[in-house]
Amino acid sequence: MMDSEIAKPGDNPLAELKSTKKSKHYSLEEYLQKEERAKERHEYFNGTIIPKPMAKGPHNIIVMNTGTALNIAIEAEHKPYTVFGSNQKVYLPELNIGLYPDVLVVCEKPQYWDDNQVLLVNPVLIVEVLSKSTRKNDRGSKLREYKTLESFQEYVLIEQDKCHVETSFREEVNLWRDTTVTELNASLFLRSIGCSISMERIYKNVLSGHI
Structure with missing residues (x-):
């Protein structure tokens, strides 16, 4: 996934969009396809893909x-x-x-x-x-x-x-x-x-x- 296409993790995931261009909207099916290939986990918020923070x-x-x-x-x-x-x-x-x-x-x-x-x-x-x-x-x-x-x-x-x-x-x-x-x-x-x-x-x- 490109960094410009996903939100950054934080206290309020949907409030942490920092991309300078409009974030891409993903369907649930597109998200699942990307998640299957991803090296890290991501969560899905009605079209927005959010990286899951790394756990200690x-x-x-x-x-x-x-x-x-x-x-x-x-x-x-x-x-x-x-x-x-x-x-x-x-x-x-x-x-x-x-x-x-x-x-x-x-x-x-x-x-x-x-x-x-x-x-x-x-x-x-x-x-x-x-x-x-x-x-x-x-x-x-x-x-x-x-x-x-x-x-x-x-x-x-x-x-x-x-x-x-x-x-x-x-x-x-x-x-x-x-x-x-x-x-x-x-x-x-x-x-x-x-x-x-x-x-x-x-x-x-x-x-x-x-x-």
Whole structure:
């Protein structure tokens, strides 16, 4: 992809267009074709292609820890859920947006927008690990975007440099309950899937003094 054809990453992706000429508008099909050949991941915002910021080591460890903990908890409780990692693209049909969450969970059978099984449309739980470049977007516009998915019930935000996890659970159509957990010896209960995972497992090999 040419630099003049894509937006630069930042707190508000669509506000970071810095090209001196009018940015090209891509169809969803064109985006998917380009993404298949791209060396780096990009997200899609109704015609605009945005590079996905590069993640640091602690971020990647937390993502893997969380995905592993979710799989173990789901299997132990014999729940009908499937966990996906950060390479799974989620599509928001109402907004024509394609995003890469850090971790997500679907109930029973995954549903896709496309026959190629690329664009997932039925996540019940979405996890984002916060970083300096994505924090504002993850807390603001991204949550509003995810809320357009009928299946979406719970949003989890994980700090990577301290023990701090926030959850937002959809109790009713327009009613969300927020919960914060900050103790390393505590458990994080995820109401959308009826499972708990330990905070120590989330931060394993990340926070100093805890393995």
